[in-house]
Structures are given as structure tokens and as C-alpha cells.
Amino acid sequence: MIGEIIAIGDELTSGRILNTTSYFAASQLFAAGHEVAAMTTIGDDPVLIGTTLLNSLHRADFVIVTGGLGGTSDDLTTEAVADALDRPSTFYPEILEQIRTHSKNAPEQVRLSLEKLAWLPAGAHALKYDAGMAGYFLVHEGKPIFFLPGIPHEMKQLLVETVLSRLAVWEGEDARLVRQRVYRVAGLSETEINDLIGRGGDDDKRIKIGYYPVFPEVQVSLTVAAGNEPEIDALFAAADGRIRRILGLNIFGGPDETLEGVVGQSLGRCGLSLAVAESCTGGLIAHRITRVAGSSVYFYGGIVAYSNLLKEQLLGVSGTTIAQFGAVSAETARAMAEGVRRVTGADLGLSVTGIAGPTGGSPDKPVGTVCFALATNDGCREYRFLFNGDRNQVQEASCLTGLDLIRRHLAGG
Amino acid sequence: MIGEIIAIGDELTSGRILNTTSYFAASQLFAAGHEVAAMTTIGDDPVLIGTTLLNSLHRADFVIVTGGLGGTSDDLTTEAVADALDRPSTFYPEILEQIRTHSKNAPEQVRLSLEKLAWLPAGAHALKYDAGMAGYFLVHEGKPIFFLPGIPHEMKQLLVETVLSRLAVWEGEDARLVRQRVYRVAGLSETEINDLIGRGGDDDKRIKIGYYPVFPEVQVSLTVAAGNEPEIDALFAAADGRIRRILGLNIFGGPDETLEGVVGQSLGRCGLSLAVAESCTGGLIAHRITRVAGSSVYFYGGIVAYSNLLKEQLLGVSGTTIAQFGAVSAETARAMAEGVRRVTGADLGLSVTGIAGPTGGSPDKPVGTVCFALATNDGCREYRFLFNGDRNQVQEASCLTGLDLIRRHLAGG
Incomplete structure (x- = not known):
């Protein structure tokens, strides 16, 4: 189907915040076989919200609107939509009940402002109102x-958990359910992955496989x-x-795992400790490892031996090894x-030495x-x-590869 | 004035590429005193390009369109605009001359495709056609x-160099010229800066000062x-x-300088060398320094002493100092x-030790x-x-602060 995405918020049109949600939605919709015709970003302006929505509805098969749903006075989306679609705001007591349950520990003022979330345009269905996530769905003139x-x-969680499957339902009997998984891949290029597994949809239109290079890794999505x-399970x-x-x-x-997190978990599981010696990455690997809370359990530290002298003094590399084979060599x-x-x-010692360039x-x-x-x-x-x-x-690719060598070693690869 | 931004490209609507140019334009326009009502992203679709442009022109005082101006067959912006505005594509020999001069070393095929860039909608004026940068400007029904x-x-260079000043001209006699400068600031919060210098425009509308927290630093813009x-100079x-x-x-x-670059230049100028000992930043400072090409001249390396034992073994911190004052202390x-x-x-030794959390x-x-x-x-x-x-x-703020301490020391602060 052809869709449009509308993002609402003064913080976006004033350039204070970079809009990443529309981009995320576009890539997910694309992977699920939809086409996004237009993505529009507008401020919290009720008239513009209304006309933009009507324009998009006129052109597209479905529309996704993000932002402006909160409980404060500058959240104007619901009122603007109620006006534009001529669907008066309606109070949903069951939503208020859910909100009350989930915000019972919030301060009085916050709880009062959240009550605004129980008013939706007539005909709307709540998508999911737990954990403070407000989102709803309505069908207007036959379009979701x-x-x-x-x-x-x-936004990302609701999109993946509720929007994609409802859109699949919308497409008809052949696609009542949809399930998606993202795999993060290191060590293979997009082309190599494509050669290995193809797109999946050549012989069975129910299966779509997409590849997205997110340098330096590649992400693969299965939809x-x-x-x-039973059919979708199988x-x-x-x-x-x-x-x-x-x-x-x-x-x-x-999608929610990081390579340094996976390495940390493996080290913890094996009861092993790690130290790193870095030259061209200049400390990036050590930093990536220490981004993980609790990494002090398995990470002892690192030495950034950027000069040859430090490689000798701090790491005991012999001057003749460097002279004979070079600072960038398997021997060094x-x-x-x-x-x-x-x-x-430490139990494990990882080293990296290379030519990052430009010279x-x-x-x-x-x-x-x-x-x-x-x-x-x-050994x-x-x-x-x-x-x-x-x-x-080169530094980023080296960091990914270095961490990945540890991961593969611990996995017995 | 009220403006709209239209970004064109299938790579944007399919979610392959995150659109950062509209965000950049919005923040620059905001700093220059304009309001962006809507930012629209659409694919390379001639009909949609035309209707979107007409819609935006109808609502706004000016429109900025990015993308789809290249020489290949999927670059459709100019043709679509010529159709939508009823301004037939016109050949500009002087532009072809400029393109030929600047691409004389390019392969034959590339040079041929670039000739397409010399065709613009009737009435258009080239903004700047050197270094391969294609961009133009036209006034339609009184709007730029x-x-x-x-x-x-x-895109960013053309926006800053040509669009902002032409918009200022458009605003009338009082604002024929515009000049902008961005200052990157470390060591003060947005609020502290505001208290110190104000917004500037209270008593003189010709001067605007904006603050943008770009964590962990703050950017200040003067417009x-x-x-x-003579008036603008003064x-x-x-x-x-x-x-x-x-x-x-x-x-x-x-805006084009980094703190690690400034530190590197200062070290080079003073003929001094640097080494770092990091605990809570885990190698981030060393990595930031080595992002700068040529840093091996002044940067010897670093020690990531994440465990207390390594602080003793590699850096010679005495066990009693750590026991008496703690690993996070001025003494350690x-x-x-x-x-x-x-x-x-090394001539300079910088250390950082802290509690990054969450525990x-x-x-x-x-x-x-x-x-x-x-x-x-x-000393x-x-x-x-x-x-x-x-x-x-905390890690990012520590890295900025650590680098900044070196910079201030070298500047005699």
C-alpha cells in the first residue's frame, strides 16, 4: 500500500531536534512491502495539522501521524484531528482507568494532565495504553x-508491535498477520549476504528479506x-x-543488542577477563566496551600504544619485531x-594495529x-x-572487527 | 518570513538515508529569524514534486527545495518544476561553460551527464556552479x-553562503545584508550563557543571538x-x-572546528606531546584525539586503567592513595x-577518574x-x-571537559 507519514512538533520545525522517527517508520514500511509517498513535518499548529492530514488522506492508502499526543497544552494533535475529520473528542473511561493504573505513583499534577489522554476523536481505538504509551487508530473514509x-x-515500539500487523490485515485475506525480525550481522557485506540468501520473495510473496548497511555492520530484516x-508460525x-x-x-x-553488550555477556558467562592494546583505533574499542554498565567485572583496561616507543615500553614489543615486520604486521x-x-x-588480550589514513x-x-x-x-x-x-x-570498522573476533572466539568460531 | 522545505529523493522515502539537510536548514532559518511551517520529504516523482511545490508556495513566503538536481535519469526535480510552474526548461550556455571548466578531468560519460545541469526552468538564476555544486533560484508569483x-x-554550504543573505534582501530595505557566525562553547550551560549575554535583540532588532545545546557543548549563533x-561591518x-x-x-x-582538532593544533604550535590516563571514559578521550589525522605527532598514547589494580601496576598509583582517598579522588x-x-x-599527562553510573x-x-x-x-x-x-x-561530558582542560592550559587559562 501507499502511505504517508506526518510528524508534528515545534521542536522539529525549529531545527532543535532531528526527526528520526519518520525515517525509522519509512524503513520499516519499506521492508514490509509498502511505499511511502511523502513524509511531512509540521509544527504544533491545529489548522496546518488538519489540512496536512486531509491532503495526505486524499493521496495515500494509509497515514501515520506522530507527535503532539501528550497531556500538556502544546499537544494539539487530537483536537486538530477531531476538528479536521469532524469526529468530536470523546471520553473513553476504560483508557482513563488504564492510565490511572499505570501512573498511580506519579505526582498529582502529572496524573491530572494525563487525563487528557483519555479523550480521543470519535471512532478511535486505543492501540496500547500501558507504560505511558499513548497511541490510537481510526478508520476514516475507508482508510486507516x-x-x-x-x-x-x-513510537518505534508501537509501530513494530501494532501498526505493521494491522496494515497487513488491511491488505486482505492473504495477509492477516505479520511478523518481523531484525538480525545484526558482522563480517559479511550486503552483497555477500544477498548472494547467500537472496531476497526470499522470488517464489513466496509471503516472505520478504531486506538488507540495510548500517556502517560498519549490515542489518537483515525478515518480514x-x-x-x-499456524501458517505464520510455520x-x-x-x-x-x-x-x-x-x-x-x-x-x-x-535490534536491541550491541556487539559490546553481547561480548560482555559472553565474557561474564565464561568467567573470563579482557584487556586491549590499541594503536589505530586509539581507544575506541576500550571505550565501546566501557559503555556497558557493569563492564568493570570483566574488563581490566587497555593500553593505547599510539607511538612505536610505547608499544615497546608498555607492551614489551621488541624493537626488532617492529623494525623487521613493521608496526602494522601480524608479528607486532x-x-x-x-x-x-x-x-x-587478563585472560584475553586483543590487539589492533593498522593504517587508518589518510597518509x-x-x-x-x-x-x-x-x-x-x-x-x-x-595461544x-x-x-x-x-x-x-x-x-x-577504518577506525569504526576496526573496532567492530576487533570486538567481533572476541565474540567469535567465545562462541567457539 | 514563513518558509517551507521540500526534500526530494527515493533514498529518503524508502528509509535508506536519514534526512539531515532539512533539519540543518530549519535550524539555520530559525536562527536567522524565520519560521519553518512545514518540511516535506517526497520521492523522485514528477507529479508529486509539482503538487507539493505548488502547495508550499501557496502557504509560505519562500520555499527551499533540495535534491534531484543531478545529471542522472532519476534526477527529476528540474523537469517537474518546469512543468508545475509552466516555465519551460531553458538552456544556459554560460552554466555549461562553468561546468565544462570544472569537470574537464572527469570521464567523458560523467561530463555528458553533467550537461543536463545547464538546463533550468525559465527565469532561474544559478546560485553557484563551481566545484560541481548545482543550485538555482527563481521568483515565482513574487515568492523566492x-x-x-x-x-x-x-547543500549546507550553498544555504549558508547564498540563501540566508538573499532571504534577508527579500525582507526589505532594513535588512539588505546578513552575516552569521557560530561559536562552540565548553564550560558554560545554555542558561549561564543567556544570563551573561542575553538574546541581543531586545534593543536592536538587527542583532539576533541564539543558543543551542548540542550535548555536551553549547553552540551560540550571532546573526x-x-x-x-559599512553598517553591517560595524x-x-x-x-x-x-x-x-x-x-x-x-x-x-x-562551526567547522572540533575540540580535539583545536587541542591538536595548540599542542603542535607549542611543540608539546600528550598522553592520557583514563578510567571512567574508558578510552574515549584517546580515541577522540586520534580521530584527528596526524595526531601521532603529538599524541604518544594512553592507558585505560579501568581496574584499581591497573591504576597501581601501569600508572604507579599507590594502593594506600586509593584506599585512603578512593579511586575517584583528586589524589588518585x-x-x-x-x-x-x-x-x-610525554610533556602533558591528563587523567580522568569518575563514577559514570548507573551504580x-x-x-x-x-x-x-x-x-x-x-x-x-x-606541576x-x-x-x-x-x-x-x-x-x-557522563562519559561524553567527561571527555569534553578533559580535552577542554588541556586547551585552557595551553591558552594560558
């Missing part, structure tokens, strides 16, 4: 309109639509199983990994050449990669 | 319309509009001088800074407490801050 909160995480529960299990079998260890997690990487493991006493490349070792080593109780393994991109992209 | 490229850095060159110099006098060392650079920070300076041989706080040292020390040839100074925010915000 979804009203979602402007707060990104609430399955079917007429009933289709989804088969498609999910196929993707997992083909991509295997290249999948590092789901090995000495760095073993060195950081030795000086910190410093050579025919043998062009810009983007990065060597890694992972030293463990069982040390070295790796060499060539990454594309500018200085920061 | 700006067509800018979709590539973010080209001056005046009728002639007004701008006075307002710029006042802002610089009041904010002083708190200004760390302009001092020992870390002196330690990293000693073991690396680990106490009444004496709540979450967000962060201690710094800067050790130099002249060591310690600092203690309390930052608000979640774990990542």
Missing part, C-alpha cells in the same frame, strides 16, 4: 490512520505475512531457521596482544590495512583485514 | 524558491542583518567583539596524571562525580566536576 507518540522509543497463526520458523543456518555466527544479535599485533595480556593479567599507506600495506591478534590461554591467533573508507570509517 | 543539491555538505556594508564587529569578550576562553572554536587523579606522564615521557555513587560522591588532573613540567592541577545525565552522557 495511526496516531503514535513522538518519543522515539515509544513474514500470512493468513493465520513460515516464520522456516525462514528464520534458514537465515540463521546460512548466516550462522555472522549474526551477532537482535601478536606481540601487542601477548604483551597486554601479560602486563594486565601512511604503501603498495604492500595500503591505507585500511589493519592487523589484529587475540591472545588467550591456548595467539593473528588476523589481517583491508577496510575501505576514510580515517574514521 | 531556492533549489539546492541533496548532498549534505554542498546580524543590516542595510549596507554592527557585526561590535556584536562579535562583545560575545568574544564575555565568553572569552569558553569559546573553543567555530593526580597520581594517574603524573604516572602516565612518567611512563610515557557506584555515594552521598559524598554521587553518580556523575568526575576528577581530573593535568600534570605538566610546572599538577586537579579538578572535580559533577555531571548530570546517564552513563554515556
Whole structure:
């Protein structure tokens, strides 16, 4: 179907806040097989809200409206919609009940303002009113309109949990239910993934597979639509199983997981500790690991040996190794990994040394050449990669790859 | 004036690319005193481009259109505009000449496709056609319309260099010229800045000052509009001088400068080297410094002493200092800074140790407490801050503050 997205809020039109919810909705709708014709962002202006909605309704098969649903005086969406669609605001006692239950510990003033959320345009159905998430749905002149909160995480959750399946229902008997899963992938490019698993929809229109490079990783989405529960269960299990079998260890997690979080959990589960020795990433790997609360349990620390002298002094890399093989070499990487493991006493020592650019490349070792080593109780393994991109992209790709080497090692890969 | 922004491109409506150009334009227009009523994003669809433009023109005083101006077959903006406004595409030989000059080293095929850029709707004026930047301007039924490229850095440059001043001209005799400057500020909050310098426009409507918290820093923008060159020169110099006098060392650079870049330049100028010892920032400061190409000249490296044991082993912090004062204390920070300076041989040693949270706080040292020390040839100074925010915000604020302490030291502050 063809849809339009309308985002409402003065904070968006004044350029104070970057609108990321419309972008998220567009990518999800695209993955589910819909086409977004237009995305409009407007301020909290009742007249403009009304005319924009009527314009979009006129052109599109469905409309998603985000923002302006809260309980404060500058939240004008519901009133504007009631006027524009000639559907007077109606009080829904069951919604007030839900809101009261979920806000019973909130201050009196907040609870009073939340009561405004129990007034919806006539004919609206609440999508889900728990955890403070206000959202509703109505059908106007045969077209579905979804009203979602402007707060990104609430909007995204309601979109994925309720909007996509209702749109699938709308499309007819062949697609009564829809289920979606996102896989985060490291170690394969978009093209490699495509060659391995295809788009899925060639022989069965109920299954759609999309790929989104979110540098430096790739995200794969599986969307399955079917007429009933047993059918969707079977289709989804088969498609999910196929993707997992083909991509295997290249999948590092789901949409709400981070690679550093997955690595931390694995380290915790194995009861192992980690230290890192970084050159070209300059501390990025250590920082990524310490973004995770509680990482002090398994992360001892790191050494950013940016100069060759520090590689020798702090990590015990021998000057002859550097002179003979170069600072960017499997040999130096090995000495760095073993060195950081030795000086910190950690179970695992990861090292990275490379040429981030823009200068410093050579025919043998062009810009983007990065060597890694992972030293463990069982010995040390070295790796060499060539990454594309500018200085920061090489650093980001090196960080992802370094963390991913730890993950694969712990997973037995 | 009231404006609208239209962004064109299938890559935007399919959710492949996040639209940041409309956001940038909105914030710049807001700072210059305009109001953006609506921002619309549509695909490369000639009919929709035409109707959207006519709708926006009907409602607004001016319209900015971005994207779809390139030379390939999916760039449809100019044709669609020519149709919608009934202004037939016209060939501009002088533009072709400019394009030919600037693309003389491009492959034959690219040069041929660029010739399409010399066809504009009748009545259009090229904004600037050097460095491959295509953009034009036309007045339709008394309202200015700006067509800018979709590539973010080209769009932003043309907006700042040509659109803002032409809009000021449009506003009438009182504002023939406009000049804008952005100051990046560390060490003061938005409220503190407001208390210090006010908004500027209370007594003189030609001067506007805006504040934008871009966590963890604050950006201040000065916009001056005046009728002639001598007037704007005088007004701008006075307002710029006042802002610089009041904010002083708190200004760390302009919109295209980064704090780590400014620190790097200062270190280079002074011929000094740097090493860092990080605990709660986990390597973020070292990474930020090494994002700058050429940082190996002044940056020796860093030690991420996340565990207390590593603070002792790698930095020589005494166990009794940690036991007596705590890992987060001025005393430990001092020992870390002196330690990293000693073991690396760098001229400057910066340390940071703090409680990023969410756990680990106490009444004496709540979450967000962060201690710094800067050790130099002249001794060591310690600092203690309390930052608000979640774990990542405390880490980001600590990184900014740590870098800023180096900058202020080198500037003699």
C-alpha cells in the first residue's frame, strides 16, 4: 500500500531536534512491502495539522501521524484531528482507568494532565495504553490512520508491535498477520549476504528479506505475512531457521543488542577477563566496551600504544619485531596482544594495529590495512583485514572487527 | 518570513538515508529569524514534486527545495518544476561553460551527464556552479524558491553562503545584508550563557543571538542583518567583539572546528606531546584525539586503567592513595596524571577518574562525580566536576571537559 507519514512538533520545525522517527517508520514500511509517498513535518499548529492530514488522506492508502499526543497544552494533535475529520473528542473511561493504573505513583499534577489522554476523536481505538504509551487508530473514509507518540522509543515500539500487523490485515485475506525480525550481522557485506540468501520473495510473496548497511555492520530484516497463526508460525520458523543456518555466527544479535553488550555477556558467562592494546583505533574499542554498565567485572583496561616507543615500553614489543615486520604486521599485533595480556593479567588480550589514513599507506600495506591478534590461554591467533573508507570509517570498522573476533572466539568460531 | 522545505529523493522515502539537510536548514532559518511551517520529504516523482511545490508556495513566503538536481535519469526535480510552474526548461550556455571548466578531468560519460545541469526552468538564476555544486533560484508569483543539491555538505554550504543573505534582501530595505557566525562553547550551560549575554535583540532588532545545546557543548549563533556594508561591518564587529569578550576562553572554536582538532593544533604550535590516563571514559578521550589525522605527532598514547589494580601496576598509583582517598579522588587523579606522564615521557599527562553510573555513587560522591588532573613540567592541577545525565552522557561530558582542560592550559587559562 501507499502511505504517508506526518510528524508534528515545534521542536522539529525549529531545527532543535532531528526527526528520526519518520525515517525509522519509512524503513520499516519499506521492508514490509509498502511505499511511502511523502513524509511531512509540521509544527504544533491545529489548522496546518488538519489540512496536512486531509491532503495526505486524499493521496495515500494509509497515514501515520506522530507527535503532539501528550497531556500538556502544546499537544494539539487530537483536537486538530477531531476538528479536521469532524469526529468530536470523546471520553473513553476504560483508557482513563488504564492510565490511572499505570501512573498511580506519579505526582498529582502529572496524573491530572494525563487525563487528557483519555479523550480521543470519535471512532478511535486505543492501540496500547500501558507504560505511558499513548497511541490510537481510526478508520476514516475507508482508510486507516495511526496516531503514535513522538518519543522515539515509544513510537518505534508501537509501530513494530501494532501498526505493521494491522496494515497487513488491511491488505486482505492473504495477509492477516505479520511478523518481523531484525538480525545484526558482522563480517559479511550486503552483497555477500544477498548472494547467500537472496531476497526470499522470488517464489513466496509471503516472505520478504531486506538488507540495510548500517556502517560498519549490515542489518537483515525478515518480514513474514500470512493468513493465520499456524501458517505464520510455520513460515516464520522456516525462514528464520534458514537465515540463521546460512548466516550462522555472522549474526551477532537482535535490534536491541550491541556487539559490546553481547561480548560482555559472553565474557561474564565464561568467567573470563579482557584487556586491549590499541594503536589505530586509539581507544575506541576500550571505550565501546566501557559503555556497558557493569563492564568493570570483566574488563581490566587497555593500553593505547599510539607511538612505536610505547608499544615497546608498555607492551614489551621488541624493537626488532617492529623494525623487521613493521608496526602494522601480524608479528607486532601478536606481540601487542601477548604483551597486554601479560602486563594486565587478563585472560584475553586483543590487539589492533593498522593504517587508518589518510597518509601512511604503501603498495604492500595500503591505507585500511589493519592487523589484529587475540591472545588467550591456548595461544595467539593473528588476523589481517583491508577496510575501505576514510580515517574514521577504518577506525569504526576496526573496532567492530576487533570486538567481533572476541565474540567469535567465545562462541567457539 | 514563513518558509517551507521540500526534500526530494527515493533514498529518503524508502528509509535508506536519514534526512539531515532539512533539519540543518530549519535550524539555520530559525536562527536567522524565520519560521519553518512545514518540511516535506517526497520521492523522485514528477507529479508529486509539482503538487507539493505548488502547495508550499501557496502557504509560505519562500520555499527551499533540495535534491534531484543531478545529471542522472532519476534526477527529476528540474523537469517537474518546469512543468508545475509552466516555465519551460531553458538552456544556459554560460552554466555549461562553468561546468565544462570544472569537470574537464572527469570521464567523458560523467561530463555528458553533467550537461543536463545547464538546463533550468525559465527565469532561474544559478546560485553557484563551481566545484560541481548545482543550485538555482527563481521568483515565482513574487515568492523566492531556492533549489539546492541533496548532498549534505554542498547543500549546507550553498544555504549558508547564498540563501540566508538573499532571504534577508527579500525582507526589505532594513535588512539588505546578513552575516552569521557560530561559536562552540565548553564550560558554560545554555542558561549561564543567556544570563551573561542575553538574546541581543531586545534593543536592536538587527542583532539576533541564539543558543543551542548540542550535548555536551553549547553552540551560540550571532546573526546580524543590516542595510549596507559599512553598517553591517560595524554592527557585526561590535556584536562579535562583545560575545568574544564575555565568553572569552569558553569559546573553543567555530562551526567547522572540533575540540580535539583545536587541542591538536595548540599542542603542535607549542611543540608539546600528550598522553592520557583514563578510567571512567574508558578510552574515549584517546580515541577522540586520534580521530584527528596526524595526531601521532603529538599524541604518544594512553592507558585505560579501568581496574584499581591497573591504576597501581601501569600508572604507579599507590594502593594506600586509593584506599585512603578512593579511586575517584583528586589524589588518585593526580597520581594517574603524573604516572602516565612518567611512563610515557610525554610533556602533558591528563587523567580522568569518575563514577559514570548507573551504580557506584555515594552521598559524598554521587553518580556523575568526575576528577581530573593535568600534570605538566610546572606541576599538577586537579579538578572535580559533577555531571548530570546517564552513563554515556557522563562519559561524553567527561571527555569534553578533559580535552577542554588541556586547551585552557595551553591558552594560558
